[in-house]
Amino acid sequence: MRAVDAVMEGLKAEGVDVVFGLPGGANLPTYDAFVNGGVRHILVRHEAGGGHAAQGYAKATGKVGVAFATSGPGATNLITPICDAMMDSVPVVFITGQVRTELLGTDGFQEADTLGITIPIVKHSFMIQDPREIPRAIHEAFYIARSGRPGPVLIDIPQDLSRGEIEYEPVTDVRLPGYQPTTEGNQKQIRQAAKALAAAQRPVIYAGGGVVNANASEELVEFATCDRFPVTCTLMGLGAFPAPHPQWLGMLGMHGTRAANYAMDEADLICAVGARFDDRVTGKLSEFAPHAKFIHIDVDPAEISKNIPAHIPIVGDAKHVLAKLLVEYRALGVDPARLGAWWERIEGWREKYPLGFEDSADSEIKPQYMIQALYEATKGEAIVTSDVGQHQMWTAQYYDFPAPRRWINSGGLGTMGFGLPAAMGAAVGCPDRLVCCVAGDGSVQMNAQELATCAQNDIPIKVFIMNNGYLGMVRQWQELFWDGKYSHVDTGEFPDFVKLAEAYGATGMRFTDKATLVADCKRAIATDGPVVVDVRVTREENTYPMIPAGQAAREMVG
Amino acid sequence: MSVMGEPGTKEPLSLEELQASTGLRTGRKHVLSILVENKSGVLTRIAGLFARRGFNIDTLTVGPTDDEQISRVTLTVDGALHPIDQVTKQLHKLINVLKIRDLEPSDTVTRELALFKVSAEGAQRGELMQIAEIFRGKVVDVTKRSVIVEVTGTTEKIEAFEGMVRPFGLIEMMRTGEIAISRGRSET
Numbered sequence: 001m002r003a004v005d006a007v008m009e010g011l012k013a014e015g016v017d018v019v020f021g022l023p024g025g026a027n028l029p030t031y032d033a034f035v036n037g038g039v040r041h042i043l044v045r046h047e048a049g050g051g052h053a054a055q056g057y058a059k060a061t062g063k064v065g066v067a068f069a070t071s072g073p074g075a076t077n078l079i080t081p082i083c084d085a086m087m088d089s090v091p092v093v094f095i096t097g098q099v100r101t102e103l104l105g106t107d108g109f110q111e112a113d114t115l116g117i118t119i120p121i122v123k124h125s126f127m128i129q130d131p132r133e134i135p136r137a138i139h140e141a142f143y144i145a146r147s148g149r150p151g152p153v154l155i156d157i158p159q160d161l162s163r164g165e166i167e168y169e170p171v172t173d174v175r176l177p178g179y180q181p182t183t184e185g186n187q188k189q190i191r192q193a194a195k196a197l198a199a200a201q202r203p204v205i206y207a208g209g210g211v212v213n214a215n216a217s218e219e220l221v222e223f224a225t226c227d228r229f230p231v232t233c234t235l236m237g238l239g240a241f242p243a244p245h246p247q248w249l250g251m252l253g254m255h256g257t258r259a260a261n262y263a264m265d266e267a268d269l270i271c272a273v274g275a276r277f278d279d280r281v282t283g284k285l286s287e288f289a290p291h292a293k294f295i296h297i298d299v300d301p302a303e304i305s306k307n308i309p310a311h312i313p314i315v316g317d318a319k320h321v322l323a324k325l326l327v328e329y330r331a332l333g334v335d336p337a338r339l340g341a342w343w344e345r346i347e348g349w350r351e352k353y354p355l356g357f358e359d360s361a362d363s364e365i366k367p368q369y370m371i372q373a374l375y376e377a378t379k380g381e382a383i384v385t386s387d388v389g390q391h392q393m394w395t396a397q398y399y400d401f402p403a404p405r406r407w408i409n410s411g412g413l414g415t416m417g418f419g420l421p422a423a424m425g426a427a428v429g430c431p432d433r434l435v436c437c438v439a440g441d442g443s444v445q446m447n448a449q450e451l452a453t454c455a456q457n458d459i460p461i462k463v464f465i466m467n468n469g470y471l472g473m474v475r476q477w478q479e480l481f482w483d484g485k486y487s488h489v490d491t492g493e494f495p496d497f498v499k500l501a502e503a504y505g506a507t508g509m510r511f512t513d514k515a516t517l518v519a520d521c522k523r524a525i526a527t528d529g530p531v532v533v534d535v536r537v538t539r540e541e542n543t544y545p546m547i548p549a550g551q552a553a554r555e556m557v558g
Numbered sequence: 559m560s561v562m563g564e565p566g567t568k569e570p571l572s573l574e575e576l577q578a579s580t581g582l583r584t585g586r587k588h589v590l591s592i593l594v595e596n597k598s599g600v601l602t603r604i605a606g607l608f609a610r611r612g613f614n615i616d617t618l619t620v621g622p623t624d625d626e627q628i629s630r631v632t633l634t635v636d637g638a639l640h641p642i643d644q645v646t647k648q649l650h651k652l653i654n655v656l657k658i659r660d661l662e663p664s665d666t667v668t669r670e671l672a673l674f675k676v677s678a679e680g681a682q683r684g685e686l687m688q689i690a691e692i693f694r695g696k697v698v699d700v701t702k703r704s705v706i707v708e709v710t711g712t713t714e715k716i717e718a719f720e721g722m723v724r725p726f727g728l729i730e731m732m733r734t735g736e737i738a739i740s741r742g743r744s745e746t
C-alpha cells in the first residue's frame with residue numbers, strides 16, 4: 001500500500017474522525033490519499049486556524065486533535081498552535097509535509113527545518129526517514145500526545161517517502177523505553193497528604209487544567225465535598241469544579257477573586273492538583289502564600305518544586321490520586337466543623353468583595369454585563385471559547401462554568417486569534433452543543449478567515465465580538481502603569497464586522513442596547529449557521545480586581 | 559484608588575531581584591551521564607533544552623556505547639548556578655532520553671584528554687619535557703619551535719598543567735570535555 005494510505009489507516013486506527021488542514025506541494029501525496037481515505041478533512045484558510053481548530057476539538061472532546069500542513073510556510077504557520085498546545089498541554093498531532101529527501105539541507109523550495117524549529121515547543125517529534133516507519137510513528141505520536149501530561153507531537157514526512165510503497169500492518173504496541181509516565185501516585189505520599197489535610201486549619205484546594213485533562217472533575221468534587229475544602233481553579237481549570245457552589249471561591253490569580261487570592265494568602269495548607277504555579281497565579285513568588293505548606297499533585301514530575309518547593313510531592317494522574325486521597329481521607333474521620341472559623345473568614349471576604357462592576361445608567365453595554373447576558377441567554381450551558389485580552393478575563397470571571405471542557409481558551413501562551421478557530425474545532429467535535437466564542441475586536445481579526453471554513457462547512461459557531469475598539473488589555477496596562485499614555489492600542493471602527501461576516505457567508509449582527517441584549521443574544525443563538533455579532537461595549541473599562549504583575553495577592557487593586 | 563508601578567516591566571530590576579529565583583543550588587559541579595536513543599535530533603533536543611531553560615553546559619561529550627542504537631552523553635553542569643533537580647527532570651521528559659545518572663564525585667572516575675601546542679625553543683624545551691613527564695604527558699609532535707603534549711586526567715590536573723605551560727607560550731589547546739564512569743561493579 002502507498003505510505004500515504006497507511007497514514008489514513010493509522011489515523012482511523014487511532015479513532016480519528018476529523019482532521020483540519022491545508023494542502024501544498026510537499027503533502028500532495030497525502031492529499032491524494034484523503035480522496036478515498038475515509039478520514040473527514042476540513043479545509044481551513046490558514047494553517048494556524050487549522051492548528052487552533054484541532055486544539056479546540058481536543059479540548060472540547062478530550063480526544064487527540066489532528067492538523068495537516070505542507071512544508072515550509074505551511075509548517076511555520078503551525079508554530080503558534082504547536083506552542084500554544086505545548087503551554088496548555090493539549091493533545092494534538094501535527095503532520096507536516098517536507099521536501100524530498102534529496103533536497104533536505106539544500107534550501108530547496110519551501111524547505112524549512114520544521115523539526116529543528118519546533119523542538120523547543122513539542123512534547124516529541126518524528127522525522128520520517130523510511131516510509132516503513134510511518135505506521136509506528138503515527139501510533140506512537142498519538143500515544144505520546146494523549147498520555148502522561150498531554151501535548152503536541154509532530155510528524156514530518158518528506159514528500160518522496162510519502163510516495164513509497166510499504167506493507168501495512170497495524171501497530172498496536174509502543175516501543176518507547178524512555179517514556180513511562182507515572183500515573184498511579186505513591187500510596188505513602190497520598191496518606192501523608194491526607195493526614196496533612198486533616199490537620200490543616202486553613203486549607204485550600206487549588207486546581208488547574210491537569211484536572212480537566214485527566215477527566216478528574218468528578219473525583220475533585222467528591223474529594224472537596226467529603227469535607228468542606230474551599231476550592232479555587234486556575235484560568236485553565238475553570239469548570240473542573242462546578243460554579244456556582246458553596247465551596248467555590250472563584251478563579252485565583254491576577255484577575256481572580258479576592259476571596260480566592262486572600263484565601264491562598266492566609267492558607268496554612270495548599271493542595272495543588274494539576275496546576276503549575278504560573279506567575280499569573282503566584283504574583284511575586286517570594287510573597288506567595290507565605291503561611292502555607294504545599295501538597296503538589298501533578299503527572300509531570302518536572303512541575304513539582306519547579307516554582308514553589310512542595311512539602312508533599314505526588315507524581316501521578318489527578319484522577320487516580322484524588323480517588324485514592326478520598327479513601328485515605330475518609331478513613332481519618334475528620335470533623336468538617338473544624339473549618340468553621342476558616343469559612344467565616346472566607347465568607348467575610350466574599351461578602352465584602354464580591355465580583356462586581358458599576359453598570360451604566362443608560363443603554364450602554366458594560367463588557368461585564370455582556371458576559372452576564374450571554375450566560376443568561378445560554379443558561380450557562382454553552383461551550384465558550386475566547387481570545388486573549390480583557391474579554392477573556394471577564395468571561396472567566398462572569399460566566400460560571402458548571403462542567404469541565406466548557407471553557408476553552410489560550411492560557412499559557414495567551415494567543416490572540418485562538419478563539420474563533422478553537423470554537424470551530426469544538427463545534428466539529430461536539431455537533432450537538434451550542435458553541436460560542438467571546439472574541440476581542442483585536443484578536444478576532446487574527447483568524448477571522450476561518451469564518452469562510454465555518455460557512456462552507458456549516459459549522460454553526462456564534463461569535464460575540466466584545467468590541468471596545470481597543471487592544472483593551474494593553475490599553476489598560478498603559479493607563480495604569482505607563483502614566484495613561486496610549487501607544488498604538490486604538491483600533492477604531494475597523495473593520496465593519498457585520499459586513500465582514502456577510503462577506504464570509506455568515507450572518508452579521510450588531511448589538512448596542514443593554515435593555516434588549518439578552519433577547520438579542522438569544523436571537524443570535526437561534527439563527528442558523530455561523531453568526532458574528534458586533535457587540536459595542538464601553539470603550540475604556542478596566543478588568544478588576546487585579547494583582548499588578550509581580551506583586552503579592554494582598555496588593556490586589558480595584 | 560492607588561496603583562503601584564509595575565515592577566515587572568517599568569521599574570528597572572535590581573540585581574538582587576534578578577538573581578533571586580527558587581530551586582535548590584548544590585554549589586558544586588555535577589557530572590550527568592545520560593543514555594540516549596540514537597534518533598534524529600536527539601542532541602539538538604538536549605542542547606536546546608539547556609539553552610531554553612537557561613542552563614549552561616560546561617562540557618559535553620557524546621560517544622557510542624556497546625549498543626549501536628544507544629549513545630552516551632556526558633555533560634557537566636555547575637550546580638551553583640542551576641537547580642540540578644530541575645535540569646534532570648526536564649531531561650527525563652525528552653522521550654529519547656533513557657537514563658540519567660547524576661554521578662557522585664567520590665564514586666566516579668572522570669577523565670579528559672587535552673592537547674597542548676606550546677612554544678619550545680632552545681633551553682625551554684628541556685624544562686617543558688620535564689613538566690610533561692611529571693604530569694605523565696606524552697610529547698606527540700615536535701617542530702623546531704614548538705611541541706604538542708598530550709595529557710589525560712581529571713579536569714583539575716589538566717588545568718594545572720595548563721597553568722604550568724602557559725608561561726612558555728601556549729599556542730593552542732584542545733580539550734575533549736570529561737567522560738565519567740562509576741566505580742565498582744555496577745553500571746554507570
Ligand SMILES: Cc1ncc(C[n+]2csc(CCOP(=O)(O)OP(=O)(O)O)c2C)c(N)n1
Nearest residue numbers: 389390391414416440441442443471472473
Ligand atoms: C498574538 C498576540 N499578539 C499580541 C498580544 C498582546 N496582547 C494581549 S491582550 C491584547 C489586546 C487584545 O485586544 P482585543 O482582542 O480587542 O481584546 P480586549 O482586551 O480589548 O478585550 C494584546 C495586543 C497577544 N496576547 N497575542
Ligand SMILES: [Mg+2]
Nearest residue numbers: 441442470472
Ligand atoms: Mg478590544
